[in-house]
Amino acid sequence: MDNIFPWCEEIWTNLLFAKKKNRFPHAILFHGNNGVGKSELAFQLAHYLLCASPTKNEQPCLICKDCVLFSAGTHGDFYNISPEENSKNIGIDQIRNLKIAAHQKPQRNNIKIFVIANANKMTISAANALLKVLEEPPGDSIFILTSERKHFLSPTILSRCHQYQFSSPSDELTEQWLLSDPALVFTKEIIKDATFWSLGSPLLAQKLLKDGVISEYQTCLAPLLAFFSKKESLAFLSKSWQGKSLVNILYVSQVACYYLLKGTWTFDFNKKRVYQWSRKIIDIKKMTATGIALNEALLLDMLLAE
Numbered sequence: 138m139d140n141i142f143p144w145c146e147e148i149w150t151n152l153l154f155a156k157k158k159n160r161f162p163h164a165i166l167f168h169g170n171n172g173v174g175k176s177e178l179a180f181q182l183a184h185y186l187l188c189a190s191p192t193k194n195e196q197p198c199l200i201c202k203d204c205v206l207f208s209a210g211t212h213g214d215f216y217n218i219s220p221e222e223n224s225k226n227i228g229i230d231q232i233r234n235l236k237i238a239a240h241q242k243p244q245r246n247n248i249k250i251f252v253i254a255n256a257n258k259m260t261i262s263a264a265n266a267l268l269k270v271l272e273e274p275p276g277d278s279i280f281i282l283t284s285e286r287k288h289f290l291s292p293t294i295l296s297r298c299h300q301y302q303f304s305s306p307s308d309e310l311t312e313q314w315l316l317s318d319p320a321l322v323f324t325k326e327i328i329k330d331a332t333f334w335s336l337g338s339p340l341l342a343q344k345l346l347k348d349g350v351i352s353e354y355q356t357c358l359a360p361l362l363a364f365f366s367k368k369e370s371l372a373f374l375s376k377s378w379q380g381k382s383l384v385n386i387l388y389v390s391q392v393a394c395y396y397l398l399k400g401t402w403t404f405d406f407n408k409k410r411v412y413q414w415s416r417k418i419i420d421i422k423k424m425t426a427t428g429i430a431l432n433e434a435l436l437l438d439m440l441l442a443e
């Protein structure tokens with residue numbers, strides 16, 4: 138299990154066991170928080186299932202033609218369905234194409250694999266079309282869906298899928314995993330900080346380290362906590378945040394509110410102020426999610442308004 142994330146090993150073992158017993162499900166749902174490796178495992182599974190001669194320890198061999206084609210992203214029996222460019226949704230046409238492909242013969246092997254990452258992004262008509270495929274699945278097709286929450290999908294789709302829940306690993310396991318990554322050369326303290334900021338998503342912790350944002354987060358956090366605990370004024374906070382990016386400020390604010398309201402930090406703070414702040418973050422995030430270009434300075438003013 139060399140390349141399998143340590144917190145995914147149990148799910149991986151269960152899937153291999155099902156294959157060995159010829160009980161491999163035709164439709165699978167991986168659900169769990171963002172950044173816990175659902176899409177990565179879906180791809181690893183697809184690669185393994187398509188490999189012509191997996192290794193003794195159940196890994197793709199990496200040298201057969203199927204492995205080469207898969208690694209190049211050109212394997213004819215692998216389909217990766219995700220929102221099209223300039224769209225946030227997986228549309229009906231994409232699922233119609235999936236249906237056509239699912240009813241064709243495999244090009245190389247005896248199976249075809251369809252990965253639908255963030256399946257909750259399917260439009261209603263796309264989800265209905267997929268349901269029809271899942272109700273009468275072609276015997277040689279395997280569908281692997283992922284979703285952050287399973288209830289984002291309809292109960293009828295859920296009833297057709299074998300479900301695997303991805304749990305966030307403990308902070309200790311995340312830290313061990315990050316420390317074992319030769320590409321990440323950081324001190325234990327910085328790795329601990331990254332884990333703290335990732336809220337249980339190891340892949341996010343890894344990204345934060347690679348992006349080098351941890352020190353900026355820490356710099357944004359201190360004045361915010363001083364403000365929440367009534368030690369400093371809003372003017373002080375505003376001045377301290379000058380020149381910081383809005384994205385980082387929003388993320389730091391969100392994480393700080395989360396830890397404060399969860400009771401992780403026990404120092405005295407103004408609860409009303411934190412609740413108000415949380416609501417403002419939600420409003421700003423809704424505005425930014427529309428995709429319309431907004432003035433960062435104005436949004437920051439909204440956050441810093443009395």
Ligand SMILES: [Zn+2]
Pocket residue numbers: 188189190191197198199200201202203204
């Ligand atoms: Zn292979």
